[in-house]
Amino acid sequence: MKNIPTIQRSASQPKKLADLCQAHQEWVSAPDVLTRLTRRLSTTLALETQLGILAEELGQIIPFDSMNYRHRINRQDFVFSTGMGGPHRCEYRLNLEGNCYGTLPLNRRQRFSEEELQGVETIISVAICPLRNACQYLAIEQAALTDALTGVANKRALDEELARCNQLAQRHNQQYSLILCDLDHFKTINDNHGHVVGDHVLRMAAEAMERSLRTSDTIYRFGGEEFAVLLPLTGGKDARDVAERLRIAIGNIRIDCGDTTLSVTTSCGVATHLHGETTEQWIARADEALYQAKHLGRNCTRVFASIS
Numbered sequence: 312m313k314n315i316p317t318i319q320r321s322a323s324q325p326k327k328l329a330d331l332c333q334a335h336q337e338w339v340s341a342p343d344v345l346t347r348l349t350r351r352l353s354t355t356l357a358l359e360t361q362l363g364i365l366a367e368e369l370g371q372i373i374p375f376d377s378m379n380y381r382h383r384i385n386r387q388d389f390v391f392s393t394g395m396g397g398p399h400r401c402e403y404r405l406n407l408e409g410n411c412y413g414t415l416p417l418n419r420r421q422r423f424s425e426e427e428l429q430g431v432e433t434i435i436s437v438a439i440c441p442l443r444n445a446c447q448y449l450a451i452e453q454a455a456l457t458d459a460l461t462g463v464a465n466k467r468a469l470d471e472e473l474a475r476c477n478q479l480a481q482r483h484n485q486q487y488s489l490i491l492c493d494l495d496h497f498k499t500i501n502d503n504h505g506h507v508v509g510d511h512v513l514r515m516a517a518e519a520m521e522r523s524l525r526t527s528d529t530i531y532r533f534g535g536e537e538f539a540v541l542l543p544l545t546g547g548k549d550a551r552d553v554a555e556r557l558r559i560a561i562g563n564i565r566i567d568c569g570d571t572t573l574s575v576t577t578s579c580g581v582a583t584h585l586h587g588e589t590t591e592q593w594i595a596r597a598d599e600a601l602y603q604a605k606h607l608g609r610n611c612t613r614v615f616a617s618i619s
């Protein structure tokens with residue numbers, strides 16, 4: 312066995328450690344609000360956490376009854392609210408280098424004085440760079456989970472959500488259903504009308520499906536011309552009804568191509584999660600049901616249970 316050299320502790324080490332401890336205390340509890348705010352905001356890139364810190368530090372200098380931040384990131388609204396009410400209001404648009412990073416209204420029962428408004432502006436001017444970074448980080452995170460063509464969630468988002476649903480289904484015995492929808496003869500649409508029209512059909516199909524779903528149900532682009540829909544707390548019969556609704560919604564799409572009007576149909580496969588199965592097995596059963604729907608002539612829905 313090799314000899315491991317002993318670590319020499321210098322006589323000055325305890326003092327260095329004590330200094331470090333004190334420096335940390337001072338770093339955490341900076342006496343002035345701007346230094347403390349900057350330091351606290353620099354510890355996180357989570358927009359929600361940053362807004363919580365901002366509300367806390369702001370509220371200690373300029374008390375308010377409510378703060379409501381709102382910003383549209385990609386296609387989603389991000390909203391942060393704390394407190395309630397107050398008829399007097401001041402509102403700030405968070406602009407930096409020509410871009411807007413949200414609006415921030417504060418409400419209160421008493422009027423804001425000029426000095427207080429100046430104070431709010433000073434604090435916001437310190438917070439705006441970290442908030443910009445958090446907004447950009449969230450936008451990148453969202454983009455990584457979004458299909459660029461249709462704007463719905465992508466396969467990666469589906470994989471993450473399926474794993475989560477699988478765990479919840481096992482632990483709480485909840486029912487989850489998965490629908491796979493595959494547009495019929497989509498290659499023919501591309502071949503006859505070109506890829507630009509094909510892309511347009513995919514976007515319209517995603518929109519039609521989104522309009523037909525409850526907010527608790529989520530649509531994902533699973534592959535080229537295939538979409539997946541995840542239905543929490545939904546058993547096989549209800550999932551079948553949803554799949555039929557989606558199928559009819561897609562069948563109602565009409566696209567004016569000059570001399571012809573283009574329509575499209577879809578086939579759907581449904582599988583409700585079975586206790587103990589993996590997500591791969593679950594998807595494979597939905598895929599099997601979809602295969603059966605295609606085999607039966609397309610433009611129809613099959614539920615896995617009814618064919619096994």
Ligand SMILES: Nc1nc2c(ncn2[C@@H]2O[C@H](COP(=O)(O)OP(=O)(O)OP(=O)(O)O)[C@@H](O)[C@H]2O)c(=O)[nH]1
Pocket residue numbers: 460493494495496497498499501505506507508509510513534535536605609
């Ligand atoms: N325009 C466009 N076409 C795509 C996209 N992704 C995949 N495709 C096309 O979708 C077509 C799928 O063809 P197939 O897998 O043969 O399926 P299908 O023609 O729909 O036939 P069935 O599924 O059996 O009804 C292929 O021609 C792909 O090139 C896309 O993002 N845009």
